[in-house]
Amino acid sequence: MMLTSEFLLxxxxxxxxxxxxxxxxxxxTQSGTVRPIQTVIQYSTVSGCKKMHNPTLTRRxxxxxxxxxxxxxxxxxxxxxxxEVLGHCYPIDDxxxxxxxxxxxxxxxxxxxxxxxxxxxKERIKEHFYKQYxxxxxxxxxxxxxxxxxxxxxxxxxxxxLIPLDHPSRKKGxxxxxxxxxxxxxxxxxxxxxxxxxxxxxxxxxxxxYRRDEIDRSHYPVFHxxxxxxxxxxxxxxxxxxxxxxxxxxxxxxxxxxKQESHTLEAVKLVEYHLKxxxxxxxxxxxxxxxxxxxxxxxxPFTHPSFEMExxxxxxxxxxxxxxxxxxxxxxxxxxxxxxxWAFGLGLERLAMILYGIPDIRLFWSENELxxxxxxxxxxxxxxxxxTFSKYPALTNDISFWLxxxxxxxxxxxxxxxxxxxxxxxxxxLVDQFTHPKKQKISHxxxxxxxxxxxxxxxxxxxTLHKNIEKSAVEELGVEGRF
Numbered sequence: 001m002m003l004t005s006e007f008l009l010x011x012x013x014x015x016x017x018x019x020x021x022x023x024x025x026x027x028x029t030q031s032g033t034v035r036p037i038q039t040v041i042q043y044s045t046v047s048g049c050k051k052m053h054n055p056t057l058t059r060r061x062x063x064x065x066x067x068x069x070x071x072x073x074x075x076x077x078x079x080x081x082x083x084e085v086l087g088h089c090y091p092i093d094d095x096x097x098x099x100x101x102x103x104x105x106x107x108x109x110x111x112x113x114x115x116x117x118x119x120x121x122k123e124r125i126k127e128h129f130y131k132q133y134x135x136x137x138x139x140x141x142x143x144x145x146x147x148x149x150x151x152x153x154x155x156x157x158x159x160x161x162l163i164p165l166d167h168p169s170r171k172k173g174x175x176x177x178x179x180x181x182x183x184x185x186x187x188x189x190x191x192x193x194x195x196x197x198x199x200x201x202x203x204x205x206x207x208x209x210y211r212r213d214e215i216d217r218s219h220y221p222v223f224h225x226x227x228x229x230x231x232x233x234x235x236x237x238x239x240x241x242x243x244x245x246x247x248x249x250x251x252x253x254x255x256x257x258x259k260q261e262s263h264t265l266e267a268v269k270l271v272e273y274h275l276k277x278x279x280x281x282x283x284x285x286x287x288x289x290x291x292x293x294x295x296x297x298x299x300x301p302f303t304h305p306s307f308e309m310e311x312x313x314x315x316x317x318x319x320x321x322x323x324x325x326x327x328x329x330x331x332x333x334x335x336x337x338x339x340x341x342w343a344f345g346l347g348l349e350r351l352a353m354i355l356y357g358i359p360d361i362r363l364f365w366s367e368n369e370l371x372x373x374x375x376x377x378x379x380x381x382x383x384x385x386x387x388t389f390s391k392y393p394a395l396t397n398d399i400s401f402w403l404x405x406x407x408x409x410x411x412x413x414x415x416x417x418x419x420x421x422x423x424x425x426x427x428x429x430l431v432d433q434f435t436h437p438k439k440q441k442i443s444h445x446x447x448x449x450x451x452x453x454x455x456x457x458x459x460x461x462x463x464t465l466h467k468n469i470e471k472s473a474v475e476e477l478g479v480e481g482r483f
Contacts, residue, residue, distance in 0.1 A: 076103040083178055085151055095172060095180040101419045102176055102210065105222045106184065110364060111206055112146060115376045117352045118224050118364060121286075122146065122206055123380045125226060128285045129204060142228070145195070146206040152190040153182055160193035161302045162330055173409040176210040176221070184210035188225045189302065189345065196334035201231040201341075206348075212411040215428040217360045221418060224348040230274070231331065231341035237270050249340045250328075257297075260304055262328045267340055271325050272305070275342035279309055279323060286355060287311065302327050303343060313354055320354075321346035357386045360453075362423045368454055392456050394426060397466045400445040401479035412477055417448060420469050424462075426451040443482060 076085045083090050083098060085106060111118045126144050133141040154177075158170055168174075169186070176184040185191075188205045195203055206226045213219050238244040248264050255261040259268045276295065283291050292312035296319075300306045303324025310317045323344035331339055349361055356375075358364070363371055370389035377384060410430070417428055425448060432445035448469070450462050470483050 076106050078103065085178065085184075086149060088151070090151075090178040090182055093179045095177045097172060097212065097415070098176045098178055098184060099415060099419045101422060102184070102221060105208070105365075106150060108365075109147075109208065111208070111224050111348060115372065116364075117356055117358065117375050117384075118348045120375055120377070120380055120384075121348050121352050121355070122226065124286060125282065126204065127380065128282060129228075132281065133202070142202045142204055142230075143200065144204045144206065145191070148188075148191050148205065148207055150185050150208055150210070151178065151182060152185045154180070156193065157183055157186055157190040160330070160333070161189055162327055163301045167301065173411045174212050176212060186211055187345065188227045189343075192227070192229060192302075192343070193330065193334045196229065196231070196331065196336055200229075201336075201339065202229065204228045212415055214410075215414050215417065215425055217362075217426065218350075218353070220349070220361045220364075221415075223361070225345055226348060227343060227345040229326070229341060229343045230278075231326075231336055231339035232271065232274075233339055237267060237274075237340065241270075249338075255304075258305055260325070260328055263325070263340060268305075268325055271340055271342050275323055275325070275344065276307070279321065279344060283309070283311060283320070286351065298322065300324055302330055318354070320350060356384050359386075359388070360426070362426070362453060365423060366453055390454070392452055392454070394449050394451040395457055395459060395462045396447055396449050397462060398431070398445055398447050399466070399470055399473070400432075400443060400482040401473060402482065403442045403444060404478040404480075408477060408479070413446070413473065416472055416476060417469055420472060421448070421450065421465055424450050424452055424457070424465065 076083075078084070078092065078098070078100065081092055083092055083096070083103075085098075085103065110116050111122050113119055129142045129144075130140040135141040154170075157175075158167070163169060175186050178184070185207070187209050188207050191205050195205065204226055205228075207224065208222055209225050210222055212221060232249075234247070234249050237249065238247040241247055247266060249267045250262050251264045253259075253261050253264075259265055280293055283293060294310050294312075294317065296308045296310060298306050298308045300322060303326055306322065306324035308319050309321050309323065310319050312318075321344055323342065326341045326343050328340065331337075331341060349364060352358060352364070353361065366372070368389070374386060375384055414428055417425055427447075427449040429447045429449075430444060431447045432443075434443040434445075435441070436443070448466065450457055450465070470481055473479050474481050
């Protein structure tokens with residue numbers, strides 16, 4: 001599931017859906033399941049990527065579509081009719097939205113670079129789960145998968161999670177499609193079905209995810225999520241309950257606001273309690289015991305009931321993750337018919353920006369030692385407060401154009417700006433909309449803010465860059481310039 005900080009459509013529904021996808025809801029661990037773990041395969045039939053294994057528990061999975069990245073810095077590129085990503089070629093079609101700028105980010109794996117702030121967050125959460133939750137044989141109950149291939153099928157990203165064909169989160173304008181059947185995952189939940197199907201009952205999954213979105217200091221087309229899943233058998237869930245022999249996970253009932261039709265109320269309440277208790281302990285571990293938490297009811301296609309967790313930070317409530325009781329249809333389809341469970345998803349950038357005081361999401365991609373050396377700590381739980389090493393002035397230019405009669409998408413424009421301006425672009429804001437009273441043509445005016453993270457930009461170089469954006473907008477988006 002990917003319930004994290006910024007999943008995300010047009011109004012409240014768009015925000016809920018997008019949250020749902022950025023909600024890094026779900027990632028892997030082993031919990032002593034009684035279902036068999038499949039053995040190893042040599043290569044994925046879909047991507048050609050190498051087999052995956054769990055370095056902690058030295059166990060291997062074979063589920064065809066869960067695959068390991070073969071290189072930390074693979075070459076990925078596109079030609080006129082094909083795209084190569086992580087050593088595998090994909091045909092380009094009318095659904096292709098991946099740009100060369102996005103391809104350059106694939107395989108960077110910031111969450112696996114030692115002493116990177118995203119690595120620190122990941123390691124702190126891993127350590128917490130390893131220490132807090134021990135399986136029946138003394139091993140960590142949760143296994144962790146942080147090297148799963150970011151190229152997935154649309155079936156993995158949507159269908160396996162019960163996301164309807166007409167759901168707005170599938171929109172071409174919101175995702176990075178390689179073609180109609182393959183895409184860069186929009187959430188780590190894309191691996192959830194495969195991991196459960198392979199026999200896992202408790203896991204964390206961590207990875208880079210990709211979404212076409214607005215441009216500002218808290219949004220970036222590549223971000224990182226972690227999601228967790230935990231399944232319970234009848235015996236496990238009711239182990240500490242009196243009269244446990246009379247308790248059941250399932251019934252033939254009705255769906256209500258608080259439960260699914262196949263779940264008993266007592267089972268749902270125990271799962272919900274376990275979920276909220278687990279996540280409350282995690283936040284206390286990260287932020288301290290004094291952290292204030294509240295729960296907000298919400299909607300995700302793959303959980304019911306569903307919740308968002310908010311924490312009080314600097315006097316304001318801030319959403320940090322999404323979670324819920326897993327839809328039983330999803331669990332059943334993955335082969336765990338006798339289990340009930342929960343899932344959560346969180347965004348690593350969101351947590352790191354709060355914990356370390358990082359003001360701009362672009363900094364996570366900086367290779368400047370003045371940034372990176374601040375996170376070289378002797379203990380992963382050591383407090384770190386980011387210190388701004390310089391603040392270079394911003395330059396702003398406006399761009400106005402008439403929209404074509406049909407086919408225009410704001411995310412297409414944002415993507416074009418990112419592809420040309422890269423990380424020099426700090427923010428793009430729609431500052432004016434105008435409809436011609438006679439011609440009924442619509443005009444948009446955007447303000448583009450440019451700022452280099454490590455030096456002062458000149459107006460001349462920004463003017464050149466801005467001219468390229470104007471030219472490309474006309475040629476690629478079919479707009480009529482008002483330059």
